[in-house]
Amino acid sequence: MSHPHLHLSPSGLYPFDARGIAKRFRHAAIFGALDALQPGETMRFVNDHDPLPLLDQLRNRYGERVSIEYRQRDPGMIMIDFVVQ
Numbered sequence: 001m002s003h004p005h006l007h008l009s010p011s012g013l014y015p016f017d018a019r020g021i022a023k024r025f026r027h028a029a030i031f032g033a034l035d036a037l038q039p040g041e042t043m044r045f046v047n048d049h050d051p052l053p054l055l056d057q058l059r060n061r062y063g064e065r066v067s068i069e070y071r072q073r074d075p076g077m078i079m080i081d082f083v084v085q
Contacts, residue, residue: 004051004058005065009028009041012040012041012042013041013042013044013081014033014037014041014043014044015043015044015046016030016033016043016044016045016046016079017047018030018045018046018051019046019047019048026054027049027054027057028082030043030045030054031061033055034058034062034066034082034084037084038084039085040083040084041083041084042043042081042082042083043080043081043082043084044071044079044080044081045077045078045081045082046077046079047078047080048076048077049076049078050073050078051078051080055068055080058082064085065084065085066082066083066084066085067081067082067083067085068081068082069081069083071083
Protein backbone atom coordinates (compact mmCIF):
# COMPACT_ATOMS: atom_id res chain seq x y z
CA MET A 1 0.00 0.00 0.00
CA SER A 2 1.43 3.37 -1.00
CA HIS A 3 1.18 6.45 1.19
CA PRO A 4 2.85 9.25 -0.78
CA HIS A 5 1.68 11.87 1.72
CA LEU A 6 3.87 10.31 4.43
CA HIS A 7 7.10 11.26 2.59
CA LEU A 8 8.71 7.91 3.32
CA SER A 9 12.42 7.50 2.78
CA PRO A 10 13.26 4.38 0.75
CA SER A 11 16.19 3.69 3.11
CA GLY A 12 14.20 4.37 6.30
CA LEU A 13 16.82 6.99 7.21
CA TYR A 14 15.57 10.51 7.94
CA PRO A 15 18.03 13.40 8.43
CA PHE A 16 17.37 15.88 11.24
CA ASP A 17 19.72 18.87 11.49
CA ALA A 18 19.11 20.52 14.85
CA ARG A 19 21.47 23.40 14.09
CA GLY A 20 18.81 25.21 12.07
CA ILE A 21 16.10 25.00 14.73
CA ALA A 22 15.70 27.65 17.43
CA LYS A 23 16.98 26.27 20.75
CA ARG A 24 13.67 26.74 22.52
CA PHE A 25 11.93 24.47 19.97
CA ARG A 26 14.60 21.80 19.48
CA HIS A 27 13.54 19.18 22.01
CA ALA A 28 9.87 19.38 21.04
CA ALA A 29 10.82 19.07 17.35
CA ILE A 30 13.06 16.07 18.07
CA PHE A 31 10.38 14.29 20.11
CA GLY A 32 7.82 14.98 17.38
CA ALA A 33 10.13 13.58 14.71
CA LEU A 34 10.86 10.44 16.73
CA ASP A 35 7.17 9.94 17.48
CA ALA A 36 6.51 9.95 13.71
CA LEU A 37 8.96 7.10 13.00
CA GLN A 38 7.95 3.48 12.60
CA PRO A 39 9.94 0.50 13.96
CA GLY A 40 13.04 -0.03 11.87
CA GLU A 41 13.30 3.62 10.82
CA THR A 42 16.19 5.88 11.82
CA MET A 43 16.52 9.59 12.47
CA ARG A 44 20.06 10.78 11.73
CA PHE A 45 20.52 13.69 14.13
CA VAL A 46 23.19 16.36 13.49
CA ASN A 47 24.17 19.03 15.99
CA ASP A 48 27.10 21.31 16.87
CA HIS A 49 27.43 19.94 20.42
CA ASP A 50 26.94 16.65 22.24
CA PRO A 51 23.32 16.77 23.49
CA LEU A 52 23.80 14.85 26.74
CA PRO A 53 20.71 16.29 28.54
CA LEU A 54 18.61 15.44 25.46
CA LEU A 55 19.94 11.88 25.44
CA ASP A 56 18.90 11.47 29.08
CA GLN A 57 15.41 12.76 28.21
CA LEU A 58 15.19 10.34 25.27
CA ARG A 59 16.18 7.39 27.47
CA ASN A 60 13.55 8.38 30.03
CA ARG A 61 10.83 8.92 27.42
CA TYR A 62 11.48 6.01 25.04
CA GLY A 63 13.57 3.52 27.02
CA GLU A 64 14.58 0.57 24.86
CA ARG A 65 12.27 1.62 21.99
CA VAL A 66 14.91 4.01 20.63
CA SER A 67 18.58 3.11 20.41
CA ILE A 68 21.24 5.81 20.37
CA GLU A 69 24.21 5.18 18.06
CA TYR A 70 26.93 7.79 17.62
CA ARG A 71 28.17 8.07 14.01
CA GLN A 72 30.45 11.07 14.58
CA ARG A 73 31.56 12.67 17.83
CA ASP A 74 33.95 15.51 17.09
CA PRO A 75 34.09 19.05 18.51
CA GLY A 76 31.53 21.09 16.59
CA MET A 77 30.09 18.08 14.73
CA ILE A 78 27.93 15.45 16.36
CA MET A 79 26.01 12.85 14.35
CA ILE A 80 23.78 10.34 16.12
CA ASP A 81 21.41 7.73 14.71
CA PHE A 82 18.24 7.30 16.73
CA VAL A 83 16.86 3.92 15.67
CA VAL A 84 13.26 3.05 16.52
CA GLN A 85 12.88 -0.57 17.62
